[in-house]
Amino acid sequence: MGKEISAFQKTQVSKQKKIISFFLVATFLIVWNFTRCSPYNRLKRDIKTVSQFNLLDTRSPFLKVHMLDGRVYILSAWKVDDKDKTVSGMGSLLDINRNLIQKSNFTISLDGVAIFETNVVKSSPYIGTMAIITLPSLALSAYCATNPKACFGSCPTFYAWDGEKMALQAEGFSASVTPSLENRDIDALYRVKPLSHDFEIRVTNEALETHVIRYANILALPRPSNGRTFATSSGKFWQAPEIVEPTACTAPEGDCLAAIRFFDGIERFSKTDSKDLATRETIELVFDSPPGGKVGLVLGFRQTLLTTYLFYQGLAYMGRASGYWLAKMERGDKNVKKYSSRLGEVLGGIEIFAQENNDNWVLAGEIRETGPIASDARVVPLPELNSFSGKIRLRLTCGLWRIDYIALAKLSTPAEPLRLLPSSVLRGDTAVDKAKKSLSELSDVLVTMPGDAYTLIYDLPSDYQNYELFLESQGYYIEWIRPSWLTEENHNKTLMMFTNPAGFLKEIAPEFKKVESQMEEIFWRSKYVQK
Amino acid sequence: MCKNNLKNIGCSSLFILLMAGCVASPAPKGWLPKLSEAQIQAFGAWLTVEYISEAETKMSQGELIAVQDNNVYLLTGYGVDVVSTDMVQKATIALYKEKRKVGTWALFGTLSTLSHGLWLIISAPVWIITGVSNAVGESKSGTLRYPNIKWQEIQKYARFPQGIPKGLRLESLR
Numbered sequence: 001m002g003k004e005i006s007a008f009q010k011t012q013v014s015k016q017k018k019i020i021s022f023f024l025v026a027t028f029l030i031v032w033n034f035t036r037c038s039p040y041n042r043l044k045r046d047i048k049t050v051s052q053f054n055l056l057d058t059r060s061p062f063l064k065v066h067m068l069d070g071r072v073y074i075l076s077a078w079k080v081d082d083k084d085k086t087v088s089g090m091g092s093l094l095d096i097n098r099n100l101i102q103k104s105n106f107t108i109s110l111d112g113v114a115i116f117e118t119n120v121v122k123s124s125p126y127i128g129t130m131a132i133i134t135l136p137s138l139a140l141s142a143y144c145a146t147n148p149k150a151c152f153g154s155c156p157t158f159y160a161w162d163g164e165k166m167a168l169q170a171e172g173f174s175a176s177v178t179p180s181l182e183n184r185d186i187d188a189l190y191r192v193k194p195l196s197h198d199f200e201i202r203v204t205n206e207a208l209e210t211h212v213i214r215y216a217n218i219l220a221l222p223r224p225s226n227g228r229t230f231a232t233s234s235g236k237f238w239q240a241p242e243i244v245e246p247t248a249c250t251a252p253e254g255d256c257l258a259a260i261r262f263f264d265g266i267e268r269f270s271k272t273d274s275k276d277l278a279t280r281e282t283i284e285l286v287f288d289s290p291p292g293g294k295v296g297l298v299l300g301f302r303q304t305l306l307t308t309y310l311f312y313q314g315l316a317y318m319g320r321a322s323g324y325w326l327a328k329m330e331r332g333d334k335n336v337k338k339y340s341s342r343l344g345e346v347l348g349g350i351e352i353f354a355q356e357n358n359d360n361w362v363l364a365g366e367i368r369e370t371g372p373i374a375s376d377a378r379v380v381p382l383p384e385l386n387s388f389s390g391k392i393r394l395r396l397t398c399g400l401w402r403i404d405y406i407a408l409a410k411l412s413t414p415a416e417p418l419r420l421l422p423s424s425v426l427r428g429d430t431a432v433d434k435a436k437k438s439l440s441e442l443s444d445v446l447v448t449m450p451g452d453a454y455t456l457i458y459d460l461p462s463d464y465q466n467y468e469l470f471l472e473s474q475g476y477y478i479e480w481i482r483p484s485w486l487t488e489e490n491h492n493k494t495l496m497m498f499t500n501p502a503g504f505l506k507e508i509a510p511e512f513k514k515v516e517s518q519m520e521e522i523f524w525r526s527k528y529v530q531k
Numbered sequence: 532m533c534k535n536n537l538k539n540i541g542c543s544s545l546f547i548l549l550m551a552g553c554v555a556s557p558a559p560k561g562w563l564p565k566l567s568e569a570q571i572q573a574f575g576a577w578l579t580v581e582y583i584s585e586a587e588t589k590m591s592q593g594e595l596i597a598v599q600d601n602n603v604y605l606l607t608g609y610g611v612d613v614v615s616t617d618m619v620q621k622a623t624i625a626l627y628k629e630k631r632k633v634g635t636w637a638l639f640g641t642l643s644t645l646s647h648g649l650w651l652i653i654s655a656p657v658w659i660i661t662g663v664s665n666a667v668g669e670s671k672s673g674t675l676r677y678p679n680i681k682w683q684e685i686q687k688y689a690r691f692p693q694g695i696p697k698g699l700r701l702e703s704l705r
Contacts, residue, residue: 070696114693119570126665
């Protein structure tokens with residue numbers, strides 16, 4: 001348990017270093033190869049005259065003694081006797097046509113010798129080059145092979161300027177993993193800082209998935225001075241002129257206030273239970289001076305990789321039958337739809353309880369957000385309470401959520417968004433009218449493949465600094481089944497996952513615990529981003 | 532796309548195989564020794580020369596017997612050819628047969644990028660480019676080329692690096 005610098009920041013740097021290193025090595029090898037003009041000779045042959053016989057290369061395992069008459073001795077275990085002016089060794093004597101004359105131990109006087117020949121075999125430089133390239137390649141194969149379910153999977157990822165860089169801001173319709181689950185998704189662009197009224201968003205496909213994007217609009221809402229505007233899970237918007245941070249935060253591991261005070265990438269999260277992935281924990285929050293009137297709890301959060309793992313593991317257990325099950329779902333099979341949602345129901349969302357002054361805890365609501373990539377900021381309006389004590393309790397599944405930010409907001413007025421469609425769509429530096437048209441018409445979709453990236457440009461109001469921006473996206477995506485998953489096909493476990501999800505989460509807990517600590521690191525490393 | 536990737540990787544692998552074998556040795560099949568044998572066998576290297584004779588470009592090839600007195604001697608199927616080194620335009624000297632280890636290595640390396648997921652977009656070209664260039668380099672290994680190499684260096688790889696032995700009748704060579 002604990003807090004840490006956002007895994008995104010850490011692993012982005014790590015990944016970039018790896019890519020750069022890989023390129024540097026590759027470039028070096030390529031340049032080195034192509035600049036090496038002359039063919040490489042691994043046989044280093046050296047000729048010495050009789051007067052140089054004491055300079056013979058002793059690394060040569062064999063010595064050829066070429067005689068004046070054209071015969072040649074080929075000696076192994078040879079040695080030179082300076083004193084007697086002889087060379088000796090065991091070997092063969094061959095005639096001018098290289099027929100064997102004699103095999104024996106020879107001691108040869110220098111008198112009849114023309115020249116000496118030594119040969120040393122050098123190791124191939126190509127082997128070294130290939131070894132250099134093989135190491136990172138094997139490492140890449142190894143981690144994708146050993147952790148196939150940790151390899152990057154997402155949904156469309158959206159990047160925008162955060163004041164320093166184009167940073168990950170949102171992931172669109174993460175729960176829409178089949179056409180029939182196509183859904184609208186609203187993500188707060190809480191940390192964007194538009195540079196001008198021409199607001200730029202980069203949408204990418206960075207996983208082994210096919211993305212089908214029906215639209216990606218910007219919702220602009222007036223932002224109160226000194227406050228923010230938040231969205232609820234039901235898609236309503238509230239202006240919050242006053243935001244209060246908690247004075248205390250207590251989780252099973254102890255004080256967690258520092259991790260959740262600011263929306264800064266420092267997150268509070270825990271590990272799953274080793275015996276049951278559905279085990280719950282609670283976080284207690286205290287607000288000494290809650291605002292009066294209608295208030296809501298603001299949460300900035302994302303999922304851990306637990307759901308990604310379970311989704312991929314589910315596909316792996318379905319194996320070759322996954323197409324069958326997904327097709328059944330597409331055909332509207334009620335049982336499949338019912339059973340497929342049960343696992344998520346057992347895992348649950350984040351339940352929010354508010355305490356009245358009479359110590360009575362009231363369930364204020366439950367909030368969910370699918371996706372482990374980008375944190376979303378949402379508000380959960382608290383119901384009317386007899387009198388609010390200022391204490392909030394969150395009940396959530398251990399190891400399922402990464403919470404970046406918690407605050408209490410005074411909700412003044414509901415707000416209506418200004419919907420902005422992309423004014424232009426670029427691929428690289430080229431405007432793609434077809435893509436713009438696809439994102440503008442509800443009957444059309446923009447389909448992206450791994451590595452695809454588009455820049456969407458929106459025309460914000462001239463006083464854009466006074467607006468809160470949200471991304472409204474709709475679509476679905478299709479996960480590609482990795483060949484390595486097929487080896488885990490297990491229909492009994494598939495059945496258990498659908499019909500007895502609580503039991504399944506207990507049974508699979510030990511397997512998940514084996515990879516849990518590395519999941520985040522491997523997940524981010526395995527992402528592919530086309531530069 | 533996946534299908535295309537497989538096809539591309541397959542084509543690339545085939546390309547590597549072809550490139551590995553593209554620099555075919557000029558020596559007759561089975562004639563060249565392996566590298567490990569080259570140091571213990573006493574024949575000359577296989578020489579192919581292109582030279583000017585009577586205003587025509589001619590070619591001759593055979594075992595390199597000796598380089599001496601501005602002449603290169605090579606034993607062909609029809610006896611010993613003596614060619615003036617001044618007339619030689621280019622020559623290839625095959626010393627030994629290199630095992631195609633790197634080509635095979637590059638082939639499997641390229642195929643292994645199929646396990647890299649989308650990373651193969653980076654790793655496959657790196658394997659292909661490095662593999663092809665290394666495989667070509669390896670296939671050229673053990674081959675010297677005149678005029679890149681001087682006759683003095685080529686002479687070392689003759690049957691008689693000391694020159695034609697005195698009293699040797701060239702027609703007696705086999």
